[in-house]
Amino acid sequence: MSRRKWLRIAARALLVAGLAAASLVLTAAAYVHSLDVSELGEPMAQPTRILDRDGEEIYKLTVRKFEPVSIDRMPAALLEAIVAIEDRRYYEHPGVDAASIARAVWVDLKEREFVEGASTITQQLAKRAFLTPEKSLERKLREAAYALKLEMTYDKDEVLERYLNSIYFGEGAYGVQAASLTYFGKDVSELTVPEAALLAGLPKAPSRYSPFDNLEGALERRNLVLQKMAEQGFLTDAELQEALASRPVLHDGAAADDASAAYASYVDAVIQEAIDRYGMTEQALLSGGYTIRTEMDRRMQEAAAEVFRDPAMFPASAGERGVESGAAFVDQATGGVRALMGSREEGPYRAFNRATQLKRQPGSAFKPIAAYGPALEEGYTPYSMLYDGPIDVNGYRPRNWDGRYHGDMTMAEAIRQSWNVPAVWLSDKIGVEKGIAFAERLGMPLTENDRGLGLALGGLSEGVSPLAMAQAFSAFANNGVLYEAHTIQSIESRDGRVVASFQAEPRQAMEANVAYTMTLLLQHAVAEGTGRAGAVPGWPTAGKTGTTQLPDTAEFAGVDGGAKDLWFAGYTPALTGAVWIGYDRTDRSHYMTTTSAAAAVFREIMTRALADETPRPFAAPPGFKADWDRDDRAGEERPKKKGKGRDKARERDDDEEEERRDRKGRGEGKGKNRE
Numbered sequence: 001m002s003r004r005k006w007l008r009i010a011a012r013a014l015l016v017a018g019l020a021a022a023s024l025v026l027t028a029a030a031y032v033h034s035l036d037v038s039e040l041g042e043p044m045a046q047p048t049r050i051l052d053r054d055g056e057e058i059y060k061l062t063v064r065k066f067e068p069v070s071i072d073r074m075p076a077a078l079l080e081a082i083v084a085i086e087d088r089r090y091y092e093h094p095g096v097d098a099a100s101i102a103r104a105v106w107v108d109l110k111e112r113e114f115v116e117g118a119s120t121i122t123q124q125l126a127k128r129a130f131l132t133p134e135k136s137l138e139r140k141l142r143e144a145a146y147a148l149k150l151e152m153t154y155d156k157d158e159v160l161e162r163y164l165n166s167i168y169f170g171e172g173a174y175g176v177q178a179a180s181l182t183y184f185g186k187d188v189s190e191l192t193v194p195e196a197a198l199l200a201g202l203p204k205a206p207s208r209y210s211p212f213d214n215l216e217g218a219l220e221r222r223n224l225v226l227q228k229m230a231e232q233g234f235l236t237d238a239e240l241q242e243a244l245a246s247r248p249v250l251h252d253g254a255a256a257d258d259a260s261a262a263y264a265s266y267v268d269a270v271i272q273e274a275i276d277r278y279g280m281t282e283q284a285l286l287s288g289g290y291t292i293r294t295e296m297d298r299r300m301q302e303a304a305a306e307v308f309r310d311p312a313m314f315p316a317s318a319g320e321r322g323v324e325s326g327a328a329f330v331d332q333a334t335g336g337v338r339a340l341m342g343s344r345e346e347g348p349y350r351a352f353n354r355a356t357q358l359k360r361q362p363g364s365a366f367k368p369i370a371a372y373g374p375a376l377e378e379g380y381t382p383y384s385m386l387y388d389g390p391i392d393v394n395g396y397r398p399r400n401w402d403g404r405y406h407g408d409m410t411m412a413e414a415i416r417q418s419w420n421v422p423a424v425w426l427s428d429k430i431g432v433e434k435g436i437a438f439a440e441r442l443g444m445p446l447t448e449n450d451r452g453l454g455l456a457l458g459g460l461s462e463g464v465s466p467l468a469m470a471q472a473f474s475a476f477a478n479n480g481v482l483y484e485a486h487t488i489q490s491i492e493s494r495d496g497r498v499v500a501s502f503q504a505e506p507r508q509a510m511e512a513n514v515a516y517t518m519t520l521l522l523q524h525a526v527a528e529g530t531g532r533a534g535a536v537p538g539w540p541t542a543g544k545t546g547t548t549q550l551p552d553t554a555e556f557a558g559v560d561g562g563a564k565d566l567w568f569a570g571y572t573p574a575l576t577g578a579v580w581i582g583y584d585r586t587d588r589s590h591y592m593t594t595t596s597a598a599a600a601v602f603r604e605i606m607t608r609a610l611a612d613e614t615p616r617p618f619a620a621p622p623g624f625k626a627d628w629d630r631d632d633r634a635g636e637e638r639p640k641k642k643g644k645g646r647d648k649a650r651e652r653d654d655d656e657e658e659e660r661r662d663r664k665g666r667g668e669g670k671g672k673n674r675e
Contacts, residue, residue: 025403041624046069048285050267052296053336053489059267061286069177069188071161077193077234077572079160081200084228087121091156095122095147112258122147125163129283131595135590144564157543165285169199170206171359174286178281183211184250193235194243197225207352211250211537213584219248230432261304263344264298268353269467269486272355278491289494294487295336300575303608314344314581315597318590324356327601328485329577329609332474336502337482338575340467340608359463362578364418364530365546366458367568369442369472369519370435371423376514377438378430382412386422396453401547414530415521419547420457427456435478440483441509442472458546461601469569475544476522478517478569478619518542519571519618526570534568534599539615543570543602547595547660555588561599569599575609 044609048061071079083090096119119127126146131139150159169179178197182190189201201221202209211218223244230240243456270292274280284290304327307313317323329339342353375384388406391398398420400406406419414422427435435455445468449461472483483506490501508641522542525531534543546567550556564586571579579598583590 028671044129048288048292050270050292050294052294052298052301053338054292054298056298057292058263058296058298061271068165068175069257073165073187073189074161074164074176075196078164078191078196078199079187080229080232080413081193081197081225082160084232084234085184085200085225085414086124086203088228088232090121090160093120095149095151096120096144096213118214119143120147121163122150122159124168125159126150128281131281151632163279167203168206168282170210171212181251183251184249184394192246194222194226194241195244196249198222198231198248204638207357211248212263213352213659214247222248224497228608239289245336250666258538262302263296264351265296265353265355266337266340267485269337269356270294272353272356273487274491274500277486277488280455280491280500283416290499293333293489293492293493295334295338295489296487297338297609300605300609301444304329304341304605305602307608308341308344313601313604314438315493315592315594321585321590323581323592324354324584325579325598325601326356326358326466326580327577327579327605328355328470329575329605330467330470330485331475331574332477332483332571333577335471335474335506336489337467337485339605340487354580355466358465358580360565360582361460361463361548361569362469363546363548363565364420364423364458364568365469365544365569365578366439366460366464367418367423367456367523368413368476368544369439369444370412370458371456371511373476373514373518374438375411375426375430375432377510378434380430381427382517383410385409386411386414386420387425387600388414388419391421391425391428393424393428393453398453398457412521412524415544417526418525418530423456424453427453432456438510442475442505443484444468445473451557466578469567470576472570473543473569473578474507474576476515476518476574477573477618478511478515480508480510482509500599505646513624516618516621516624522570522617530595530628531568531570531599533596534570534602534618536572536603537562539572539574539606539608539610540566540618541570541572542618543568543599545599546596547592550586550591556591559588560590562593563595564591566592566595566598568602570599570602571616572606574612575606576615578603579607 031052049057049060050059052058074184084554087097089099110675123143123146126145130146131143140268165175165177167176169176169182170176170178171182173182176199177188179202179230180186180191180195183199184191184195196212198218198221201218201224204221207220224242226235226240229235230237235243235400271282271285274285274292275282290654308325308327314323314325323342325344327339330337330339333534340353340355341356341375342355387406388409390405400419400421405419405421409428411420411422432451432455434452436446439455445462446455447461451673452459467485471482474485475482483504486502488502489499490498493499519542522531523540525545526535527541528540530545531543534545535541546565546569547563547591548565550559550562550564556562564582566581567579571577579602581598581601582592
């Protein structure tokens with residue numbers, strides 16, 4: 001081919017590419033131009049009403065914690081801090097930072113998922129105002145388009161002003177003025193440099209960096225902001241050192257919310273569910289004038305709040321850091337969340353919610369999900385004989401909570417006394433994959449790292465929340481039928497149109513006979529075993545305790561019998577619930593020394609919630625026959641009556657051991673881990 005011909009071909013190719021690029025640019029420009037951003041407005045223009053299941057208003061999202069201020073009242077240090085930590089090239093780009101996007105795309109391509117953020121301040125404002133929080137390429141492109149249109153419509157100061165007046169700073173505060181009043185009790189115009197830097201660090205993770213709950217974490221984040229400010233020329237070295245050395249003076253009582261604290265955790269969960277499940281934006285929820293009908297049972301929610309306020313219901317706290325808890329209660333017949341408590345503190349809305357956001361290992365409370373439920377599906381019965389002796393599977397050597405082995409025993413006995421070794425042995429026999437499949441059918445969020453025998457004892461890589469445990473156990477309570485746990489019935493617009501509603505899609509997560517058999521086993525565990533403290537007076541109660549041991553590290557060397565997490569998951573014929581108790585951060589000075597506290601909290605909340613209801617039995621599925629005299633699968637005879645004397649002796653020993661541990665938990669000695 002001649003050089004002249006090659007040049008003609010190359011020129012044509014460049015012309016075609018140029019025309020295609022020009023067409024793409026013109027199309028994109030036309031799309032950006034067509035976007036309407038005139039309705040951005042101020043947040044919380046009209047209140048959103050939240051109703052309980054009976055239609056009574058429990059809370060109103062109003063402007064009470066929002067006060068817009070002009071950018072002229074915001075100190076330069078605050079504007080510089082926000083720009084330094086959120087978008088250092090804010091005054092240089094047109095709404096989208098191409099350099100940051102290129103860097104983020106490169107990281108995402110390497111990781112093969114969306115892991116790197118590249119949103120400018122303008123993009124963040126666009127996302128909050130106009131888009132859902134999903135992660136997808138289409139959403140990112142729309143976000144960029146809206147950002148470009150915003151900066152074509154408003155100048156930089158107007159965009160920054162709207163951003164700072166709408167962003168969430170934690171503790172129920174929206175906008176910099178509410179944040180300044182909440183944390184420092186002063187007008188935003190009076191903020192010092194270190195105070196401005198502390199506020200600028202909050203939007204990334206308001207719950208994690210709240211100075212009320214995590215002062216050291218908040219200071220670490222603040223110091224990062226200060227260093228970024230110095231790097232970008234906003235602070236001299238002397239000013240940086242002075243700011244780093246300062247300690248914040250927080251506003252006394254600023255974290256308290258003047259609305260009823262009894263509903264705070266539930267309202268938090270409603271807001272988050274509206275965002276996650278129905279694609280609502282925070283902006284819309286705060287200013288759209290919606291009516292949200294929920295599944296809350298007001299009486300039960302208030303009863304749960306009363307129990308959480310009673311210090312006698314919880315182990316005594318060590319030092320300034322308090323023992324915390326999270327609890328969730330679900331109607332197993334519908335999946336409706338009747339009550340939910342995310343903290344013992346009478347804290348603000350939008351705080352960390354331990355009922356829904358907590359991720360902790362559930363310990364032995366997971367055995368029915370990962371070991372015994374799957375085994376029942378495989379043909380085992382309550383009287384199948386299980387092994388309890390030394391076991392070593394590729395270096396994994398489980399131990400019982402009392403440090404001893406007890407020989408072969410029935411599944412019923414293993415569950416009643418919550419022995420660990422039989423559960424692991426059983427999981428190994430049926431295969432870990434059976435346990436994983438069973439747990440996933442119950443909605444458990446497992447990962448690849450959970451594919452091990454530790455799953456049988458609740459040794460999860462990330463852990464679960466009380467709401468996830470309550471949802472899973474609700475299938476046992478409902479003869480195997482699982483309804484997705486939810487707080488919202490419907491969302492109506494200001495003109496009465498239903499814009500979102502929960503559509504029940506129940507599924508048979510396990511056979512009815514398997515679920516009812518598990519109910520009988522867990523009733524036995526509550527009536528005569530480790531779950532006695534969870535028995536609801538007058539009501540048949542099924543449930544399982546869970547305790548996770550302290551980490552086997554040098555920090556806890558020499559600590560005798562401590563525990564990290566306490567769990568109880570259980571149910572009556574009316575309701576299912578799960579309770580977690582522990583410290584947010586466990587260390588040598590902060591750990592549990594008793595084992596029955598979570599079960600006692602469950603019992604007390606259930607007792608108050610069901611006070612006016614007539615007790616009823618668990619309903620057996622049609623055709624169910626509890627014929628376990630002979631285990632056809634294992635070929636083992638049911639233990640003879642002489643074994644019952646041994647069981648009674650064990651029950652007496654267990655009663656004495658539980659009382660001894662309770663005495664120790666009250667300060668009369670060191671407690672010992674139950675499971």
